[in-house]
Amino acid sequence: MQITEGISYVGVNDHNIDLFEGQYDVRQNGMSYNSYVVLGQKIAVMDTVDGHFVEEWLGNLDAALAGRTPDYLVVHHMEPDHSAGIAAFMERYPAAQVVASAPAFKMMKAYFGTDFADRRVIAKEGFELDLGGHELTFVGAANVHWPEVLFSYESTTKTLFSADGFGKFGALDVEDPEGWACEARRYYFGIVGKFGRNVQAVLKKAAGLDIARICPLHGPVLDQNLGYYLDLYNTWSSYEPEDKGVTVAYASVYGNTRQAALELAGALEARGQKVSVFDLARDDMAEAVEDAFRYDRLVLASVTYNGGIFPCMGTFIRTLAEHAYQNRTVALVESGTWAPTAAKVMRAQLEEMKDVAVLEQVVTVRGALDDATHAQIAALADELSK
Structure with a gap:
């Protein structure tokens, strides 16, 4: 040819x-x-x-x-x-x-x-x-x-x-x-x-x-x-965002973290935000990495697992770090019935990255979603949509 x-x-x-x-x-x-x-x-x-x-x-x-x-x-x-x-x-x-x-x-x-x-x-x-x-x-x-x-x-x-x-x-x-x-x-x-x-x-x-x-x-x-x-x-x-939008990546065991992540994604869309959502245990992680770099904001939602985060979420965060993830805003969602610590673990890992701003506001799910959780999700959607 x-x-x-x-x-x-x-x-x-x-x-x-x-x-x-x-x-x-x-x-x-x-x-x-x-x-x-x-x-x-x-x-x-x-x-x-x-x-x-x-x-x-x-x-x-x-x-x-x-x-x-x-x-x-x-x-x-x-x-x-x-x-x-x-x-x-x-x-x-x-x-x-x-x-x-x-x-x-x-x-x-x-x-x-x-x-x-x-x-x-x-x-x-x-x-x-x-x-x-x-x-x-x-x-x-x-x-x-x-x-x-x-x-x-x-x-x-x-x-x-x-x-x-x-x-x-x-x-x-x-x-x-x-x-x-x-x-x-x-x-x-x-x-x-x-x-x-x-x-x-x-x-x-x-x-x-x-x-x-x-x-x-x-x-x-x-x-x-x-x-x-x-x-x-x-x-x-240049590690600059290509588009304005939010990538929501979640790791869930029994569905409560998933429910919180999807509710947050829906709340963001209702506020006019472009959103992509990934189940890190099932979806192509390379696609999730792609969108994490494409958009200017990222939400990480993980169940607490063995005092830390679910393995696929750990892999995702390490992959972002290995590929020099930077210049983004990240929000956290955690769940845990008796001792939710996922947000603390994820925050510590993200703070090692260059120019990654982690929002102080966190959604915490203790068991099933309730009125307090719904209010936290709405507040975080407002914060991410500013």
């Missing part, structure tokens, strides 16, 4: 995968592993694919090459879903050289037992690769989201090859009715989100380039309305 003059797509779609990286549910729409070919007087192949699809990828590559032989394999990122075909490529094309960062070659040795010492070209910030009619300039993108990552910019077609940046969940042959942002947001905050400072650094570099299209390693090529995608990435990597 031709992307633009001199650039073709040779990636693959994966409809067999259930959990991407062993944790992100992609059973509905699958996943793409993207690879590209830049055809100048010399030829550069941009990355490989997941190990289950190397033979399919090599077939796609043969078709795109139309009898020609590649000169270079460019490795932007060494994660195995993009690098599994390196050894097969180097064996098939013994005259080709591999272009990557110095840390990437160390990883190659760990994965393949060799760093291709006699065929390697070490690229770093500003390195240029002249293909004759097309020229690649490399952009350092360390820790977006692995330390060896490079982007590259092809100046003739104004194409940015962005590694995992600007990627999304979903195979390319499946139409996503929710549009790009939904699964790109879940992908970003689940996988790249911890590294906002590094994303900000590479965005500043990208601002100096005249970009007509972005070719990521997952998801579609972006070639229209690029300001939309760049602005979203700037918002996400």
Whole structure:
């Protein structure tokens, strides 16, 4: 598939995968592993694919090459879903050289037992690769989201090859009715989100380039309305809320905490607030993480369990912390028949995060909801709606 003059797509779609990286549910729409070919007087192949699809990828590559032989394999990122075909490529094309960062070659040795010492070209910030009619300039993108990552910019077609940046969940042959942002947001905050400072650094570099299209390693090529995608990435990597709204995440055993959470969600909606609700024991936690970052306010509702909080709530809070959750307002709901302590435990964990304001007002459920609980819920809805 031709992307633009001199650039073709040779990636693959994966409809067999259930959990991407062993944790992100992609059973509905699958996943793409993207690879590209830049055809100048010399030829550069941009990355490989997941190990289950190397033979399919090599077939796609043969078709795109139309009898020609590649000169270079460019490795932007060494994660195995993009690098599994390196050894097969180097064996098939013994005259080709591999272009990557110095840390990437160390990883190659760990994965393949060799760093291709006699065929390697070490690229770093500003390195240029002249293909004759097309020229690649490399952009350092360390820790977006692995330390060896490079982007590259092809100046003739104004194409940015962005590694995992600007990627999304979903195979390319499946139409996503929710549009790009939904699964790109879940992908970003689940996988790249911890590294906002590094994303900000590479965005500043990208601002100096005249970009007509972005070719990521997952998801579609972006070639229209690029300001939309760049602005979203700037918002996400700055840890600023994308929208005004409230995410309500609850962990309930016998239903009373759930009832309180749903009543609060309804009260917020009645006050004109946008609300999303998650049962952390049953719903996709990655979706809950996504919305916690998307909106400016968060409610955590947990039953007291073994003197602390319910395990799935603990996992959720740790996941937020591990992904640098910040710049948000959080409210707490707790339940406990004889000694409710969940709010105290959650508050202590949240106070370790950067710029997270935890409201003093707490809803406490002792057993079933009663008039006092309903009043607390209404008051908290008022406070969150200010």
